[in-house]
Structure formats: structure tokens, C-alpha cells
Amino acid sequence: MSEKTTESLEALRTQIDAVDQQLLDLLRQRLDLVKQVGHVKHEAGLPIYAPEREAVMLSKRRAEAEEIGVEPQLIEDVLRRLMRESYRSENKSGFKQLNPDCGDIVIIGGKGHMGQLFTEMFRLSGYRVRCLGEGDWEQAPKWFEQAGVIIVTVPISATCELIRQRLTELPPHCILADLTSIKSEPLQAMMKSHKGPVVGFHPMFGGDVKSLAKQIIVVCHGRGQVQYQWLIQQMEIWGASLVEACANEHDEAMQTVQALRHFSTFAYGVALFDSQADVEKLLQYSSPIYRLELAMVGRLFAQNPKLYADIIYAQTKSIEKISSYANSYQSLLSLLESGDREKFINKFIEVSNYLGDFAQQFQQESRVLLQSAADMINNR
Numbered sequence: 149m150s151e152k153t154t155e156s157l158e159a160l161r162t163q164i165d166a167v168d169q170q171l172l173d174l175l176r177q178r179l180d181l182v183k184q185v186g187h188v189k190h191e192a193g194l195p196i197y198a199p200e201r202e203a204v205m206l207s208k209r210r211a212e213a214e215e216i217g218v219e220p221q222l223i224e225d226v227l228r229r230l231m232r233e234s235y236r237s238e239n240k241s242g243f244k245q246l247n248p249d250c251g252d253i254v255i256i257g258g259k260g261h262m263g264q265l266f267t268e269m270f271r272l273s274g275y276r277v278r279c280l281g282e283g284d285w286e287q288a289p290k291w292f293e294q295a296g297v298i299i300v301t302v303p304i305s306a307t308c309e310l311i312r313q314r315l316t317e318l319p320p321h322c323i324l325a326d327l328t329s330i331k332s333e334p335l336q337a338m339m340k341s342h343k344g345p346v347v348g349f350h351p352m353f354g355g356d357v358k359s360l361a362k363q364i365i366v367v368c369h370g371r372g373q374v375q376y377q378w379l380i381q382q383m384e385i386w387g388a389s390l391v392e393a394c395a396n397e398h399d400e401a402m403q404t405v406q407a408l409r410h411f412s413t414f415a416y417g418v419a420l421f422d423s424q425a426d427v428e429k430l431l432q433y434s435s436p437i438y439r440l441e442l443a444m445v446g447r448l449f450a451q452n453p454k455l456y457a458d459i460i461y462a463q464t465k466s467i468e469k470i471s472s473y474a475n476s477y478q479s480l481l482s483l484l485e486s487g488d489r490e491k492f493i494n495k496f497i498e499v500s501n502y503l504g505d506f507a508q509q510f511q512q513e514s515r516v517l518l519q520s521a522a523d524m525i526n527n528r
């Protein structure tokens with residue numbers, strides 16, 4: 149170590165080390181207790197995520213922190229990070245199987261990231277899962293016969309055709325579901341192909357999450373809700389929050405939340421490339437918020453291009469949203485070129501008023517995020 153030090157600093161550091169070791173022992177104790185919680189929840193079929201317990205616990209610890217002169221946000225940060233660890237640990241204990249008599253779960257496209265994740269979750273809940281990949285169609289009729297649930301999770305561009313062509317003769321009692329990120333067309337296709345229970349899901353996360361705790365899954369009802377209610381409850385036990393939506397409304401929201409979002413990130417990456425920006429240099433000057441921006445851009449380009457092409461091209465209406473965004477951009481650029489600061493400021497105020505209380509809420513949330521981003525930055 150080349151950093152300067154003194155004797156009294158070293159003496160204090162020795163004491164800090166001792167306290168940190170005690171913290172480690174306490175962490176071990178907490179993790180052991182959480183492991184036991186995992187077993188108890190498994191037996192009782194209780195959800196991994198307990199929002200009320202979390203809220204009460206956090207508010208009590210914050211108040212206690214304040215009393216002894218500790219920043220409340222500090223204990224909240226620590227506990228939230230610990231609870232993330234709890235979700236992972238409780239995952240390992242597995243989950244109660246809500247419908248042991250349902251037959252097999254067949255996941256079409258089970259070898260992709262999302263398919264693998266759901267395969268694991270069903271297996272951790274005691275179900276027999278069969279993953280049907282492209283080369284397995286010969287087995288399909290036999291597997292379908294024994295299936296209680298068939299889940300389609302193939303690229304969006306292939307989903308509807310697959311449903312129309314391959315899923316027309318399923319056992320009548322069998323639940324047909326999909327995990328596609330658009331809902332209207334796949335749901336219609338499923339309703340047409342299958343006369344039994346039908347439900348559409350859209351997991352609002354990538355296949356790389358470590359636990360489903362706190363993750364949102366949108367559910368669009370098709371037919372036979374009574375028969376597939378257990379499937380929704382099973383996902384709640386995994387910790388997911390199920391949000392009901394009408395397929396059309398969901399798809400319209402996705403034009404903004406996904407297509408427009410990803411497209412503008414894509415365009416930003418392309419602009420960096422076109423100008424051959426020196427990323428290494430940009431990183432040296434980057435503020436935490438810019439670091440987050442680059443993280444989003446880098447994250448997109450680290451993934452499968454086909455996935456993003458699929459999402460952006462999934463709905464023709466997305467192009468309308470993106471082109472109206474381009475129009476706003478172009479007119480703002482003209483505003484900038486005109487040098488009219490007053491107009492810029494007025495536009496700013498207009499949007500700020502439109503966001504209303506959300507602006508404050510987002511500022512607060514981003515403060516916490518930026519602080520975490522700053523903590524992660526290691527400049528040496």
C-alpha cells in the first residue's frame with residue numbers, strides 16, 4: 149500500500165477491522181435465520197416477498213437509527229441489500245407446489261433465457277418440466293398429452309405462427325399460456341387454437357434475474373381463470389407481483405416503455421459509434437448519472453441483437469411513437485438553433501408541470517440510485 153498513514157490512524161483502523169468482523173458475524177447469524185425462514189415458507193406455501201413486513205421493519209429500524217444518531221437511510225440501504233440476499237437464499241429452499249396433480253409443464257422455447265428461468269422456478273416448486281426446443285417437435289404430441297400447462301416463450305416474431313400451426317390439438321383441460329412481450333395478437337392466436345384455459349403473461353424483467361421477488365408479471369386473462377388461478381398464485385409464491393391488464397392497453401404502453409425506450413438507447417449507441425467517441429475517456433469524466441446512461445447503453449449492446457429487433461419491430465404502431473419522438477427531437481433542435489433560451493425554459497416548465505408530483509418522486513428515487521452508482525465507481 150502506498151497511501152500515507154500514521155500510528156494513530158493505524159490504531160483506529162485496527163478497531164474498525166474488529167467492528168467489521170463483528171458485523172460479519174452478525175451477517176452470518178442473519179443469513180442462517182433467513183435460511184430457516186426459507187424452509188418455513190416452503191412448508192406453509194408463503195410468498196418469498198413480504199412487503200408489509202418489510203415496510204414495518206424498515207420504518208422501525210429507521211426510527212431506532214435516528215435515536216442513536218445513525219443516518220436512517222444507511223440502515224435502510226443495508227437492510228434492503230440484505231433482503232436481496234434473503235430472496236436468493238429463500239429461493240434455494242424451493243417453493244410449495246400448489247397443484248401437484250396438474251401434470252407436466254411443457255415450456256416451448258425452454259432453452260432460451262426466460263424459458264430456463266421459468267423451468268427452474270417450476271422445478272424448484274416440484275413440477276416435472278419438459279423443455280421443447282426446435283429439434284424436439286417429434287416428441288411434442290406425447291409430451292402435450294401428459295401436460296397440464298403449456299407455455300410458449302419463443303421469439304415474438306415466431307410466436308403467433310407457432311401457436312396457429314402447432315398448438316391446435318392440445319388436451320382440452322390443458323392450460324395454454326405465453327410469456328411474449330406483446331399480448332394482443334398472441335392471446336388472440338391462443339384463444340383461436342385452443343378451446344381450454346388460456347392466459348397471457350409478460351414478465352417485466354430479463355431472464356438473468358436471480359429471484360422473482362418484487363418482479364412484475366403482467367397477466368392478460370383469456371379464458372377459464374378458475375382453472376389457471378393456481379398458476380398465478382404459484383408465481384406469487386415465487387415473490388412476483390402479478391398486475392392485471394387489458395392486452396390492448398398493455399401493448400400500447402409497451403410502445404413507449406419498450407420500443408421507444410430501447411430505440412432511443414440504440415440511437416445513442418449508434419451516435420457514439422458514428423462519432424467514434426472514446427469511451428475510455430468519457431468514463432474518466434463521467435458523473436454518476438452519465439455512468440448510468442452508459443450502463444444502459446452498454447447493457448443493450450451486450451445482449452442479443454435479435455431480441456431487441458424483435459421488441460422494436462413487434463408492433464407497427466411503435467414506429468408511429470418513435471417517429472413522433474423524432475419530430476419532438478427535431479423541433480427542439482430547431483429551438484436550440486434559434487438560440488431562443490426563453491422558449492426552452494418555457495418548454496421545460498410546461499413538462500415539469502405535466503409531471504407534477506412525479507417529478508419530485510423521481511428526483512428522490514434517482515438520488516438513491518445515483519448514490520449506489522457512485523458507490524460502485526472505483527476510479528483507481
Ligand SMILES: O=C(O)C(=O)C[C@]1(C(=O)O)C=C[C@@H](O)C=C1
Nearest residue numbers: 185196197198199201202231234
Ligand atoms: O420475514 C420474512 O418473511 C422474510 O422472508 C425475511 C425477510 C428479511 O430478510 O428480513 C426477507 C424477505 C421478506 O420480504 C421480508 C423479510
